[in-house]
Every structure is written in structure tokens, then in C-alpha cells.
Amino acid sequence: MQANNRAATALPQLPKSPTGIEGLDEITKGGLPLGRPTLICGSAGCGKTLMGVEFLVRGAQRYSEPGVLMAFEETGEELAANVASLGFDLNELQTRKMLRIDHVHVDRSEIEETGEYDLEGLFIRLGHAIDSIGAKRVVLDTIEALFSGFPNQGVLRSEIRRLFRWLKDKGVTTVITAERGEGTLTRQGLEEYVSDCVILLDNRVIDQITTRRLRIVKYRGSTHGTNEYPYLISEDGIAVLPVTSLRLDHEVSDQVDSTGVPALDEMFGRGGYFRGSSVLITGTAGTAKTTLGAFFARQVCKEGRRCLMFVFEESPQQLIRNMRSVGLDLQPLIAQGLLHIEASRPTINGLERHLVTIHRLVHDFQPAAVVIDPISNLISVGNINEVRSMLTRLIDFLKVNNITALFTALINTRTNQNEMTEEGVSSLVDTWISVRDLEGIGERNRGLSILKSRGMAHSNQVREFLVTSQGIELLDVVVGPTGIVTGASRLTQQLQEHARHLAAQQETERRDRELERRRRMLEANIANLRTEFESVEEELRQINTDEQHRQQALASGNQRIAANLPRPSPPPAGEIDE
Amino acid sequence: MEPLMPPIAHPEPASPEYLLHLFITGATPNSTRAVRNIKEICEQYLSGRYELLIVDIYQQPELAQQEDLIGVPTLIKLRPGLVRRLVGDLSDRERVLKALGLTTPPVSPPRHE
Numbered sequence: 001m002q003a004n005n006r007a008a009t010a011l012p013q014l015p016k017s018p019t020g021i022e023g024l025d026e027i028t029k030g031g032l033p034l035g036r037p038t039l040i041c042g043s044a045g046c047g048k049t050l051m052g053v054e055f056l057v058r059g060a061q062r063y064s065e066p067g068v069l070m071a072f073e074e075t076g077e078e079l080a081a082n083v084a085s086l087g088f089d090l091n092e093l094q095t096r097k098m099l100r101i102d103h104v105h106v107d108r109s110e111i112e113e114t115g116e117y118d119l120e121g122l123f124i125r126l127g128h129a130i131d132s133i134g135a136k137r138v139v140l141d142t143i144e145a146l147f148s149g150f151p152n153q154g155v156l157r158s159e160i161r162r163l164f165r166w167l168k169d170k171g172v173t174t175v176i177t178a179e180r181g182e183g184t185l186t187r188q189g190l191e192e193y194v195s196d197c198v199i200l201l202d203n204r205v206i207d208q209i210t211t212r213r214l215r216i217v218k219y220r221g222s223t224h225g226t227n228e229y230p231y232l233i234s235e236d237g238i239a240v241l242p243v244t245s246l247r248l249d250h251e252v253s254d255q256v257d258s259t260g261v262p263a264l265d266e267m268f269g270r271g272g273y274f275r276g277s278s279v280l281i282t283g284t285a286g287t288a289k290t291t292l293g294a295f296f297a298r299q300v301c302k303e304g305r306r307c308l309m310f311v312f313e314e315s316p317q318q319l320i321r322n323m324r325s326v327g328l329d330l331q332p333l334i335a336q337g338l339l340h341i342e343a344s345r346p347t348i349n350g351l352e353r354h355l356v357t358i359h360r361l362v363h364d365f366q367p368a369a370v371v372i373d374p375i376s377n378l379i380s381v382g383n384i385n386e387v388r389s390m391l392t393r394l395i396d397f398l399k400v401n402n403i404t405a406l407f408t409a410l411i412n413t414r415t416n417q418n419e420m421t422e423e424g425v426s427s428l429v430d431t432w433i434s435v436r437d438l439e440g441i442g443e444r445n446r447g448l449s450i451l452k453s454r455g456m457a458h459s460n461q462v463r464e465f466l467v468t469s470q471g472i473e474l475l476d477v478v479v480g481p482t483g484i485v486t487g488a489s490r491l492t493q494q495l496q497e498h499a500r501h502l503a504a505q506q507e508t509e510r511r512d513r514e515l516e517r518r519r520r521m522l523e524a525n526i527a528n529l530r531t532e533f534e535s536v537e538e539e540l541r542q543i544n545t546d547e548q549h550r551q552q553a554l555a556s557g558n559q560r561i562a563a564n565l566p567r568p569s570p571p572p573a574g575e576i577d578e
Numbered sequence: 579m580e581p582l583m584p585p586i587a588h589p590e591p592a593s594p595e596y597l598l599h600l601f602i603t604g605a606t607p608n609s610t611r612a613v614r615n616i617k618e619i620c621e622q623y624l625s626g627r628y629e630l631l632i633v634d635i636y637q638q639p640e641l642a643q644q645e646d647l648i649g650v651p652t653l654i655k656l657r658p659g660l661v662r663r664l665v666g667d668l669s670d671r672e673r674v675l676k677a678l679g680l681t682t683p684p685v686s687p688p689r690h691e
Binding site for chain 1 (some may be wrong): 640664665674
């Protein structure tokens with residue numbers, strides 16, 4: 001089994017020719033089949049010709065592969081004029097011999113069939129064009145024009161088959177465009193069978209918004225993305241957006257980005273958001289979601305890193321002015337080139353275009369963080385599924401690039417629920433902060449809480465926060481008799497507490513004074529007693545002395561008596577007598 | 579008599595009345611047939627008043643783009659009248675003659691019968 005696998009990987013993969021079209025090479029896993037024909041089909045206005053032209057232009061510009069464009073519908077001048085708006089200079093490429101345009105004019109009225117014929121003329125033209133510049137790429141746009149010019153279908157079909165074969169033998173990578181037919185990929189039902197790769201372009205209008213989609217119908221000898229991928233025709237050409245490119249194996253960072261609000265940092269166990277994670281701030285109207293976003297942006301810029309802000313509600317000037325009112329000046333950051341504010345109306349573009357704009361700006365600006373304010377506005381452009389898929393892609397994209405993303409979303413005031421955040425992105429984001437109105441007696445206050453923070457301990461408290469002219473302040477939690485109190489109740493609570501504290505202090509002081517008084521009183525008593533004791537002692541001492549004197553006197557008297565009557569034993573008897 | 583006069587008088591010294599270019603690809607069956615057919619037609623209907631140029635585009639591939647060729651063989655009638663392009667081996671004689679404007683003067687109706 002393992003040996004088999006090894007053998008399989010050792011086999012040469014199908015060689016591919018990169019198109020250079022943004023996203024397409026990703027879906028096709030490397031590009032179009034090298035040296036083989038690819039069919040691009042679609043209805044009018046899908047950008048078939050443009051895709052073909054871009055294939056050639058990118059080939060010439062990026063891969064130095066000359067190309068031949070055989071145009072059946074437009075002349076070289078028309079084509080050059082059409083794609084000039086995309087920055088493709090066909091004339092310059094032609095003079096550099098990197099491109100050759102051959103306009104094939106097919107007019108039924110000028111052609112008279114007079115017998116057997118083949119399309120060798122076309123082959124010779126093409127062969128000559130290829131050989132004259134050493135072309136590696138060929139675009140035939142649109143081959144079915146031949147069918148309108150030549151009535152003999154049998155000849156045409158066999159000749160077109162031969163053409164495909166011939167192009168393969170020539171080893172040129174060919175793109176053939178074709179109009180989409182009824183129920184078939186092409187009108188003639190031929191090209192899709194002889195092509196090795198078929199790309200279907202589709203143009204759909206849903207809710208008045210056009211979405212272009214691309215699908216790879218077949219790709220011989222290669223795996224490919226099978227989904228429908230939105231694509232855009234933008235100022236720089238075609239961009240295809242891989243819908244779900246992520247395999248959830250991106251690198252993760254262990255570093256932490258500060259939220260820009262010190263007190264909010266404290267609520268997170270690690271002091272901020274993980275770098276490269278996605279943060280969602282949801283809240284009802286006027287709960288300072290944007291302000292939180294702006295503070296985060298400033299913090300990122302303060303650290304010398306770049307931040308990109310997409311605002312869908314305000315103009316940059318308005319945002320700057322409004323943020324000044326909370327003591328946050330974004331202007332210098334913009335001047336330093338650290339902050340870029342991209343403002344646009346959500347409705348101006350389809351979702352895909354927004355996504356592409358974001359992709360492109362992120363690519364150009366290389367920010368460390370992206371703030372999108374608010375994502376809920378995008379709902380107005382697409383339905384929830386589309387928005388969700390777009391956001392999934394966006395979050396994936398930012399995560400893969402290790403860019404911290406902060407989204408704000410407005411939630412419905414009445415229900416306090418938002419389907420989008422509830423079902424949609426909330427499971428995608430790593431950190432979810434909820435700001436909401438805490439409506440009390442006659443006032444509303446803002447409360448902030450962390451609903452989730454993956455991989456990080458976080459506070460469970462609802463913290464009241466104030467937006468002051470110095471910025472955002474998170475207040476210390478005040479617990480009242482019925483839980484956490486905010487606003488005026490908090491103030492009352494604080495006042496009451498202050499009064500209680502004061503009273504307690506006074507009480508203590510009073511007790512201290514009482515004690516002092518007592519002590520002094522007792523001390524006075526002690527002094528009195530001591531003097532009394534001293535006088536008693538004095539008295540007693542006096543008595544003692546008197547007694548001693550008396551005893552001495554008595555003793556001397558007795559001696560004198562004993563001297564007169566010398567008997568040794570009587571003194572004790574005499575003493576007893578006494 | 580009047581219409582017959584100019585063709586005889588003018589084309590002989592200057593340029594012939596009919597100017598035809600036939601583009602072929604080497605010696606493929608279609609090409610050889612086309613050459614045979616056009617020569618036959620010219621000899622039969624336009625003897626003396628035509629100029630036929632046969633080009634092998636294998637030899638001069640740049641002409642293919644220049645002349646906007648797709649199907650081969652192609653006969654281009656440059657004169658007289660509008661430019662007409664005839665694609666094929668010219669075996670559909672009726673159409674060829676019609677395209678060359680040769681239906682009206684049937685030079686050899688008796689020969690046909």
C-alpha cells in the first residue's frame with residue numbers, strides 16, 4: 001500500500017501552465033493543462049474574452065510566454081481599446097513581439113461554397129502566427145463564429161476536431177471561448193468534448209445584485225476545485241475567489257495583542273486578544289462598538305504595526321472627527337502611514353467585490369490587524385448565507401495571514417438577537433465581546449462582557465463602561481443589594497457606601513477618644529491610690545520605727561534590771577510576761 | 579456589338595477584364611481539383627480576358643492572414659464588380675459561374691447539348 005502511494009507520488013504530475021489570473025491557479029491547482037486546449041464557456045457578458053486576453057497578457061508579462069490571439073469577433077484595435085481600461089497594453093505587447101493578434105473576418109455574404117474545402121487557411125495563419133513569435137499560448141475567440149460563416153457543418157466539425165488535435169501537437173496551451181448553448185455548454189456541443197479542461201462562467205442576478213461565478217466542469221488528468229467560485233472583473237483584471245480554501249491548518253500565534261483599553265485587557269486572562277485571532281464585538285446601536293474598534297486600531301499603530309480599517313457607515317473624516325471627541329486622534333497615525341481607513345457603502349459593490357477589495361488592500365498594505373465596522377451592514381448586499389460564506393472566507397484569509405481581525409456587528413435592539421451573529425460568525429470568531437445597554441430607572445448605561453474567548457481565561461463580569469473625553473473607562477464593579485449596579489444607582493450606591501464609611505470612621509474615632517478618656521481617668525486614679533499608698537506606707541513605717549525605739553528602750557531597761565539581779569534565765573520569762 | 583467591343587479593345591494591352599486569385603494548399607486533392615476546375619472555366623468562358631494567379635499558401639503563409647483566408651481552396655474574384663470569395667474546389671460549376679457573373683453570356687450553349 002505504502003509502496004503504491006510512493007509510486008503514485010513519484011509519477012509525474014500533469015504539467016500546467018499558470019494563468020496568472022488571481023485565484024484561478026489556486027482552483028486549478030497550478031493552471032491550465034499545458035499544451036492542451038481549454039474551453040471557457042458562458043453567456044454574454046461573462047468575461048470570456050477578457051479571461052482569454054488576461055491569460056495571454058499575464059503569460060507575456062509574468063511568464064515570458066508569447067501568445068497569439070485569434071479574434072473572430074473583434075478587431076485588434078477594438079480588443080486593445082476594450083482591455084486598456086484594465087491596464088493591458090496590447091499594442092505595446094505586440095511591438096515587443098510578445099503578442100500577435102489576428103482578426104479573422106467571417107462574413108457569410110462574402111463566402112460562396114463551391115465544393116469541397118477544408119480550413120487549412122486557418123491552420124496556416126495560426127501556424128504562421130505561432131511560429132513568427134514562438135508563441136506558447138493561443139486564444140481563439142470565439143470559434144463558433146465559423147459556424148455562422150460556413151454552412152457545411154460536417155466539414156466544420158471535423159476541421160475543428162482536427163484543429164484541436166493540431167494545437168495539441170503544436171504543444172501550445174490553448175484557450176477557446178464559446179457561447180453557452182441551450183442545455184449544453186456550447187452552442188455546437190462540440191468544443192467541450194474536445195477540450196481537456198472546461199471552465200464555465202456564469203452571470204446571475206439575485207436580489208438585483210449580480211454575482212459572477214466560475215466552475216470547472218472538467219479537467220482531464222487533474223484534480224480541481226469543484227465548487228462554484230465567485231469571480232470579479234475588477235480594475236486589474238479577473239479575480240477568482242476560492243470559497244473555502246481553508247483546511248484549518250494555519251499556524252497559530254501565542255502572542256497577545258492588547259485591546260487598547262487597559263481595563264479591558266485586565267478582563268482577559270492573558271491581557272488581550274491572541275494575535276491572528278478574530279474578535280467580534282456585538283452590540284445594540286450606540287454602544288461604542290466603533291470606538292472600541294478604533295482604540296484597538298490605535299493600540300496596534302502605537303506598537304508600530306499597521307492597521308487597516310474598513311468602515312461601512314462613516315467617511316474617514318467623520319470617523320476621525322468622532323474619535324477626537326473621545327480623545328483619540330487617528331490623523332497622525334494615518335499621516336505616519338500606519339493606519340489606513342477604507343470607507344465605502346456596502347451597497348456599492350457585491351459581496352465578492354468587497355471581499356476582493358479587502359484581499360487586495362490587505363495584500364498591498366500588509367497590516368497586522370484589520371478592523372471591519374460593521375459586518376452586519378453587509379447583510380444589505382446579500383442574503384445571510386452569502387454573507388456568512390463571505391465572512392468565513394474573510395476570516396480564514398486573515399487567519400492564514402496571522403492578522404488579528406476585529407469585526408463589529410450591530411444587533412437588533414428589540415430582540416437582542418441577530419441571526420447573523422447567532423448562527424453565522426459567532427462560531428467562527430475566537431473572541432466575542434458583547435456591549436449592551438443596561439437600561440435601569442430612567443437611564444441607560446453601557447455594559448461590556450466577554451461571551452467567549454477561546455484559549456484564554458476571562459472575566460465573567462458585566463462591566464459598566466463610560467465613554468469619556470479621555471477615552472473608554474471600565475468602571476470597577478459595584479455590587480448592590482440586588483447585584484451589580486450601574487449608572488445613577490451605582491452613584492447612589494457609592495454615596496451610601498461613602499456615608500456608611502464616614503459614619504463608621506466617626507464611630508471609631510469616638511471610641512478612640514472614649515478609650516483615651518478612660519485611660520486618663522484610670523491613670524489619675526492610679527496616681528491617687530499611689531499617693532494614698534505612699535502616705536499609708538509612711539505612716540506604717542513611722543509606727544514601725546516607734547515600735548523599734550520602744551523595744552530598744554525596753555531592752556535597755558531590762559538590761560539595767562538584769563545588772564542588778566544577775567539571773568540568766570528570767571529574760572525570756574520576762575518577755576513572755578510582757 | 580457594342581458590348582463586345584470594349585473587352586476586346588481594352589483588356590488585351592492593359593489589364594484583363596477578369597482578375598482572379600486562387601489560394602491553394604500544396605497538392606492536396608481539393609487544391610488540385612480547384613486548379614483544374616478554374617483553369618477549365620477560364621479557358622471555356624474567359625479565354626483571353628482573364629488573369630489568374632495561383633498562390634500556394636504553404637509557400638507564403640503570411641498571405642493567409644493578409645488575405646483573411648479560412649477555408650481553402652479560396653478563389654477571390656477581384657475584378658470585375660464586387661470582390662467575391664469562393665470557397666471550395668470549384669466543382670459546383672453553376673455556383674462558380676454565377677458568382678463570377680458568367681451566367682448571362684453562355685458562350686457555349688450548343689456545346690453543352
